[in-house]
Amino acid sequence: MSSFDVIVVGAGVIGSCTAYQLAKSGVNTLMIEQFPLPHSRGSSYGQTRLTKRSHRKPYMSDLVPESIAFWKSLEKDYGTQLLMQTGHLSIANSEKTNHVLEPMKTNLRNSNVDYTEFHGRDIGIAFPGLEFDSSFGAFFEPNGFTIKATKCLHALQSEFVKHGGTLQENEKVIEVKHLSANSVSIRTDSHKVYYAKSVVLACGPWINTVLRPFGIQLELQPVRVITYYWREKTVGKYSIHNNFPPFMVYFGVYHVYSTPSYEYPGLIKICYHYRAPVDPDAPDLLDKESEKAEVERLGILKQLIAKHFPQLESVPVLTENALQTITPNSDFIIDRLPGFPNIVIGAGFSGAGFGPAPAIGRALSRLATFQDPGQDMEVFKLGSRFVYNKAKL
Structure with missing residues (x-):
């Protein structure tokens, strides 16, 4: 037994x-x-995941310090780098989604975590390869990490x-x-x-x-999330080795998120935050409504890439599927x-x-x-x- x-x-x-x-x-x-x-x-x-203190819910932010310390300890025991300090950039349309960034900044201030704010064109000056007009604001948290998952x-x-x-x-x-x-x-x-x-x-x-x-x-609810990779026009422009950070951009009713070029040199991961309900034993089978929604959101994402990420080709060259399980x-x-x-x-x-x-x-x-x-x-x-x-x- x-x-x-x-x-x-x-x-x-x-x-x-x-x-x-x-x-x-x-x-x-x-x-x-x-x-x-x-x-x-x-x-x-x-290949990669993110961890950062800038959450809207303070109890989520509070889990991060213990976890970072754990990953660093495991990194030492295992003898291989597991964390890369890349910071994290949060961007939002100030008119439509300012309510998203403010709770994050409040949590950072309450936890004595430093961050730097940017507005409009200054975002692209600080982070070359991005283009946002005066309707957008952002903040950068230097103590965000990219995890070698x-x-x-x-x-x-x-x-x-x-x-x-x-x-x-x-x-x-x-x-x-x-x-x-x-x-x-x-x-x-x-x-x-x-x-x-x-x-x-x-x-x-x-x-x-x-x-x-x-x-x-x-x-x-089990869901499928599609990960899209986009080719850099100039290799290294959006690379983790060029200090380009992970980011999230909030446009109103939807947002996109990204990790810099790392696992596939010359390709950056940028995804539309859409989750299609699936059977976990058949994650490639979607109903017609979800199939249509994925196509529509990819179209929106292509437009956003062309407008805000001018140094990327506006057609994805690689996709990967991820399975998640969400609560209400x-x-x-x-x-x-x-x-x-x-x-x-x-x-x-x-x-x-x-x-x-x-x-x-x-x-x-x-x-x-x-x-x-x-x-x-x-x-x-x-x-x-x-x-x-x-x-x-």
Whole structure:
């Protein structure tokens, strides 16, 4: 019989951060992943991610310092650079979306985080390659970081095993059973059964499949996000090595976001913030309405590229798909399953979970070992916000 203290289901960044912190603390931990590693089926896929303090919600901003310290410590232990200090630029149409930037700046001031403001044409002077007129304002946060996401995942999983953790990949969890207040069992498609005192479910859009026998479904929506890469007219103009920063631009009812040229030299990632509902087991199949919406938004994005990014070709040369799982208000779910104190859930990270994953992993690991997760996690408790009664399904 295979028995552990804790089983973590899902080896994305949330599951890997949780399992790593458990193993490093001496907890006998099994991490199970349904796909071969590495894979592109979850929201942790991709070469780079961002972390920054400039959030509209202060409790999101508060997770960042702990997480940056964690990534730097892991970087030292693993012996490979995982963070690049690139800063972050936030731009908004002052007339339509000034309400977006102001809460961010307020949070930065309250946290004593420095930033520099720019207006109109000064944005392009400070950051060559951008063109915005007097209707736009911006601020630059120098302490933003670009995360080498793929390397972070490999580092977490390697260090997890180094600290005595057991990693099972290409093995899908079929059933979770609650046996007692300190015992659960996990059955997989390999006809294996594992036992533990507690389990952490960090399996992204597949979590409701696991929870269905418990009569609980979380209000989650799996979505597909298309990542577009655009060719530089002058190679290096928008490069991370040329100190070009990641940015977000708010135009009113929509916004775009970007990371500088890094993973594909000569190409910069700029995406329209649109999420198409999908079945996580068939993420390439969209309904006609979503297909039409993606085409329309790509058309808008091409126009924005031509107008505001004159040193880019205005047709994307590469696309990649990412899978995310979102909650109605984009807040995370970090809690114990109601009525089952040794079943812990981490879900709904809404495309914003990679940067603060170390803080999230700390909370989930503490919940799994029957400890308090910390006051900073109170806002992410399940409560009655996301639970559906089984009879309503």
